[in-house]
Amino acid sequence: MTRPPTAAQRRVIDAADPVTGRLRGTEAQLAALVGRGLAFRHPRPPHDCFLTPAGHRIREAAPEPPRAAEAAQESAGAGGVFAARVGGEEEPAAGPSRAREVHSAWQGLLELRRMTNPDGAADRPCGWERTHLVRAAALALEAAGHRPAGPDGD
Template sequence: MTPTPTAAQRRVIEGADPVTGRLRGTDAQLAALVRRGLAFRHPRPPHDHFLTPAGHRIREAPPQPPAAEPAPSTGVFAARVGGEEETPPAGPERLREVRSAWQGLLELRRMTRADGAVDLPCGWERTHLVRAAALALEAAGHRPAGGGADGYRVRATPQPEAVAVYAPDPRTLAACAATLERAGWQAGEYTEPRTRARYVLASPRRA
């Protein structure tokens, strides 16, 4: 059974050279990966560390979609991440809420930028990645999964500042990636090597 790395160890693994599997990290991080059987220390100088086959399997695996985050029960607006147990149709009231939330987010971007631009995500978005990406998608008219709908699902990932977007329809997935790009995110489609499932990995752009 492949050991499960910590979030910090996962970041070191994901930063490995895609061809050689050479790792970069602190001595403590590399030693911990060796103990877990996810890396080995080359016997010849300069004694670099490389991923083992188990480490490669972890690096190549896509982020697994966890359970949907529960919507807050306080009445505060929350973007739909997809997969909620109850997802009523997007009526006029919901559309107004989404539009207002998106305009508020753009205003927050403007207020936190010296030049007043709204093209890049702000600090709030970087600390609420799933909700921020879901709001961008819902505000653009995409339909979240739920109630039998084959829509999008936004999920957290082990990678820093990155979310994964899943959708069964390739056209929906491509449209979600394009929307996030327009909203100031970096987005690319990837394929899980074993299942061939497609997903979008997205992170807020910094410049």
Template sequence: MTRPPTPAQRRVIEDADPVTGRLRGTGTQLAALVKRGLAFRHPRPPHDHFLTPAGHRIRDAVPGPPAEPARDTGAFTARAGGEEDPPVSGPARQREVHSAWQGLLELRRMTNADGATDRPCGWERTHLVRAAALALEAAGHRPAGGDTDGYRVRATPQPEAVAVYAPDARTLTACALTLERAGWQAGEYTEPRTRARYLLASPRRV
């Protein structure tokens, strides 16, 4: 049975970049995480270290302060739509979203086997809602919130698939085009019970 990371190693994991998984720590700490399969050393200069999917799972399982909203923790979170306490919109938020999207493209370049940036990487496949929401928000789509209509990204029982809802057919089609440009496959479906139209989107593999 694999031993859990030490408190010092867990702190390194917790401090990883929330989007790219880039790690900061001593050489000994990083080497220990690599040995445990929780991190990998990128083969290209500057040979930074990044969380593996197993490392990301540990990071995501770390409980945060329950009473604090996500925007006060300093961690970036893409808007999936319908949040009770969404981040404040404006130029600062736009810069955060742009930076997160550029970081995700860099993560694709570094972790996809062929360095491709036109299709999702392993991190996106284990964080489907967050990845799809980031692609939509980075493209300028408006998430639902309060009394405003917009997209909503939701998890589904299907493996590697999310559902995207929009207030009208035009917005739904626009969301589908954005996700396809971001390397996702998206098709429109109708819920049998409510007759609501939605997208079923999954990361493209090739």
């Protein structure tokens, strides 16, 4: 297990943008986070730094005793694939990580529209949406901020 981030690094991680994970800090702080694998530097100018999944986990985790942190690290490695909430499934954890996942999935869907529509329009459904109506509608609703109904309709 690696050692936890310093107080200054923790402040930079905690202040990261909640959706994109964009970091603001001194060059030394950012370089240290990149060196520890908690952030990466974007390849295109202005070469901003963003949190890696490990950095997001540190930001979302409450300070824990060392033994509990080790157990959490082991269980965090079993991440899954994003799935739109269509009903009937277990309620995934809400919060900043879900907001990031929904935002990323919606941006991916818009890019899919742009790439597959002949004129490059992102305002019309693409072929994938037509063949996966329920998932596409669930993603669109969740991206717009609507909370899915529970199994009892509330």
